[in-house]
Amino acid sequence: MKATREAYGEALVELGRQDVRIVALDADLSKSTYSAKFAQQYPERFFNLGVAEANLIGVAAGLAACGKIPFASTFAVFATGRVYDQIRNSVAYPALNVKIAGSHSGITVGEDGASHQALEDLALMRALPNMTVLCPADAPEARKATLAAAAWPGPVYLRLGRSKVPQVIPEEVPFQIGKGILLRAGGDLTLISTGIMAGPALEAAEILRGRGLDPRVIHLHTVKPLDRELVVAAARETGAVITVEEHNIIGGLGGAVAEVLGEECPVPLGRVGVPDCFGQSGKPGELLEYYGLTAQHIAARAEGLLSKFRA
Amino acid sequence: MEADLPRSIHQLQQQAREVRRDILKMIAAAGSGHPGGSLSLVELLVALYFNILRVKPEDPRWPHRDRLVLSKGHAAPALYAVLAVRGFFPRSKLEGLRRLGSELQGHPDMNKVPGVDMSTGSLGQGLSVATGMALAARLDRADWRVYAILGDGECQEGQIWEAAMAAAHYRLGNLTAILDWNGLQIDGPTERVISLDPLAAKWEAFGWQVRRVDGHNFPEILEALDRKAAPADKPLMVIARTVKGKGVSFMENRSEWHGVAPSPQELEEALGDLENGAKEGAC
Numbered sequence: 001m002k003a004t005r006e007a008y009g010e011a012l013v014e015l016g017r018q019d020v021r022i023v024a025l026d027a028d029l030s031k032s033t034y035s036a037k038f039a040q041q042y043p044e045r046f047f048n049l050g051v052a053e054a055n056l057i058g059v060a061a062g063l064a065a066c067g068k069i070p071f072a073s074t075f076a077v078f079a080t081g082r083v084y085d086q087i088r089n090s091v092a093y094p095a096l097n098v099k100i101a102g103s104h105s106g107i108t109v110g111e112d113g114a115s116h117q118a119l120e121d122l123a124l125m126r127a128l129p130n131m132t133v134l135c136p137a138d139a140p141e142a143r144k145a146t147l148a149a150a151a152w153p154g155p156v157y158l159r160l161g162r163s164k165v166p167q168v169i170p171e172e173v174p175f176q177i178g179k180g181i182l183l184r185a186g187g188d189l190t191l192i193s194t195g196i197m198a199g200p201a202l203e204a205a206e207i208l209r210g211r212g213l214d215p216r217v218i219h220l221h222t223v224k225p226l227d228r229e230l231v232v233a234a235a236r237e238t239g240a241v242i243t244v245e246e247h248n249i250i251g252g253l254g255g256a257v258a259e260v261l262g263e264e265c266p267v268p269l270g271r272v273g274v275p276d277c278f279g280q281s282g283k284p285g286e287l288l289e290y291y292g293l294t295a296q297h298i299a300a301r302a303e304g305l306l307s308k309f310r311a
Numbered sequence: 312m313e314a315d316l317p318r319s320i321h322q323l324q325q326q327a328r329e330v331r332r333d334i335l336k337m338i339a340a341a342g343s344g345h346p347g348g349s350l351s352l353v354e355l356l357v358a359l360y361f362n363i364l365r366v367k368p369e370d371p372r373w374p375h376r377d378r379l380v381l382s383k384g385h386a387a388p389a390l391y392a393v394l395a396v397r398g399f400f401p402r403s404k405l406e407g408l409r410r411l412g413s414e415l416q417g418h419p420d421m422n423k424v425p426g427v428d429m430s431t432g433s434l435g436q437g438l439s440v441a442t443g444m445a446l447a448a449r450l451d452r453a454d455w456r457v458y459a460i461l462g463d464g465e466c467q468e469g470q471i472w473e474a475a476m477a478a479a480h481y482r483l484g485n486l487t488a489i490l491d492w493n494g495l496q497i498d499g500p501t502e503r504v505i506s507l508d509p510l511a512a513k514w515e516a517f518g519w520q521v522r523r524v525d526g527h528n529f530p531e532i533l534e535a536l537d538r539k540a541a542p543a544d545k546p547l548m549v550i551a552r553t554v555k556g557k558g559v560s561f562m563e564n565r566s567e568w569h570g571v572a573p574s575p576q577e578l579e580e581a582l583g584d585l586e587n588g589a590k591e592g593a594c
Contacts, residue, residue: 058437
C-alpha cells in the first residue's frame with residue numbers, strides 16, 4: 001500500500017538524477033506532495049514559491065520557456081481551479097513544457113472536507129487545448145506516469161491522491177500516454193475506470209462474475225487524449241459501459257467516454273462518480289462508501305444498467 | 312552587436328517616431344486595438360531593443376539572448392512595430408494585425424511571432440514568467456537578463472505581488488521590471504479606480520531596487536537600464552512616468568483611447584500631430 005503522491009516524489013528524484021533540466025516547484029506543500037524528496041536531493045533545482053499558486057504556475061512557465069522541465073505540485077484544488085487562467089494563458093496556450101501535479105485529489109483527501117477535495121480538476125484540465133491529463137491507479141503506475149510526463153513534450157496534468165492504495169496494475173504493463181489498459185477480458189459489459197478506482201472496478205467485476213456476468217475491465221490512466229479505439233471497441237463488443245471515477249460525473253472520465261460513444265457507438269452508459277455535489281469531511285473509506293465509489297455499488301449500477309436496457 | 316548599434320539619442324528619437332506611425336496605422340487598419348498604452352511604451356521599447364537587449368533578429372530563439380516579457384500584452388502593436396523595425400520580421404507584416412490567419416494576434420503569441428519570448432494578454436502573469444526565466448538563467452549560470460514590462464493598472468492584480476515577493480526572495484539581480492506608469496486604466500485614472508500610490512514605496516518594501524525615469528526621455532531610460540549598473544542581488548524596478556497616447560494630442564492622457572482604434576480621419580490627424588511634434592523636437 002502506497003499513495004500515488006509518494007511515488008511521484010520518488011520518481012522526481014529518479015528524474016532529477018537522469019536529467020539536469022528537471023526542476024521542481026511547490027507552494028508550501030512540499031512535504032504533502034512529496035516534492036520535498038526532490039528538494040532534499042537537488043536543493044538548487046527546487047523552488048518553493050510559498051502560498052502563491054498563481055505565481056507557482058507562472059514561474060514554471062518561465063522555466064519551461066527557457067528549456068527546463070518544471071514539475072509544479074500542490075493540492076489538486078489549488079493546482080487547477082485556483083490557477084485556471086494561469087494554466088490556460090501561460091501554459092496551455094503557449095504549449096509550454098510544464099508538468100502540473102495535483103495531489104490530494106478527489107474525496108479521499110478525507111477530513112479536510114469539500115474545500116480541499118478536487119472533484120472537477122479532470123474536467124477543467126481536459127477542456128484545455130494542448131493539455132494531456134494523466135490519472136494513475138496506484139503507486140507503481142504513478143511512478144511510470146511521472147516518468148512519461150517528463151518525456152512527453154508539452155503541458156501535462158498529473159492527478160495524484162493522498163491515501164495509500166494497493167497495487168492494481170501489473171508491474172510489467174507498459175505505460176504509454178493515450179493507451180488504455182485491458183485489466184480483464186469479458187463480453188457482457190465494460191467497466192472503464194481511471195485513477196484509484198481501478199481496484200474497485202476489478203472487484204466489482206468479480207462480484208458480477210459471481211452473479212453470472214462476464215464484464216470487461218479497462219483502466220484509462222490517460223483521460224486526455226482518450227484511447228478512443230479501445231473505448232469504442234469495448235462498447236461495440238460488450239454493448240454497455242459503466243465509467244468509474246473519483247471525480248464529479250460531469251466533465252471527467254464519464255464525460256469523456258460519453259462524448260466519444262455518443263459520436264461513435266451509442267450504447268447504454270452509466271457514470272459512477274460523485275453526483276455533481278461537493279464532498280464533505282470524513283474518513284476516506286467512509287466517503288468512498290457514502291458516494292458509492294465501492295465495488296458493491298459499481299456492481300449494483302452495472303446490473304441496474306443492464307436490467308434497464310436489456311429487459 | 313551590429314555595427315550600427317548602439318544608436319545615438321537622435322537616431323532613437325527618429326526610430327520612435329517611425330514606430331508611433333506604424334502603431335497608429337496598424338491599429339487603424341485593424342479597426343481595433345489599444346493605441347493609448349502602446350504609444351506610452353514607445354521610447355521604452357525602442358531603447359530596449361536598439362541599445363539594451365542582446366538579441367539576434369536573424370536568430371530569434373538564440374539561447375543566449377536577453378528575454379523580454381510584455382506582461383501588458385495589449386500593447387502588442389508597440390512590440391510588433393519595434394520588432395519589425397529591429398528586423399525580426401518584415402514591416403509589411405504589420406498590416407496583418409488582428410486579421411484572421413495573421414501571426415500578429417491581438418495579444419502576443421510566442422509561437423507565431425519571431426522575437427516574442429512569451430505569450431501574454433491576461434494581465435498579471437508576465438512578472439511570474441519573467442521570474443521563472445531569471446531562475447533558469449541562474450541555474451545555467453548564464454549572463455543573459457530578463458525584462459518584464461508591466462502596466463500600472465496591471466499592478467492591481469495580486470499575482471504581480473506574488474511574483475514581486477518571489478523575485479526578491481530569490482535575489483534575482485538578473486531581472487528588471489519596467490512599469491509603464493501612465494496613470495490611466497480603462498475605467499479612468501488608476502488613482503480613482505483602485506489607487507496604486509505610493510508605487511515606489513510598495514516595490515521598495517517588497518525588496519526591489521527602484522529607479523524612476525521619464526519614460527519618454529531616452530538618456531534617462533538608458534541610464535536606468537544600463538546593465539553594468541544593475542543591482543547584483545535584488546531585482547530592479549524601473550518606474551517610468553509616461554503619457555498614455557503620447558505623441559497624439561487628442562489621445563494624450565485620455566483613458567477613452569485605451570482600447571479604441573482611430574478612424575481614417577483621426578489617423579490622418581494623428582499622423583499630422585506626429586509630424587508637428589517632430590518639427591518641434593518633441594517626443
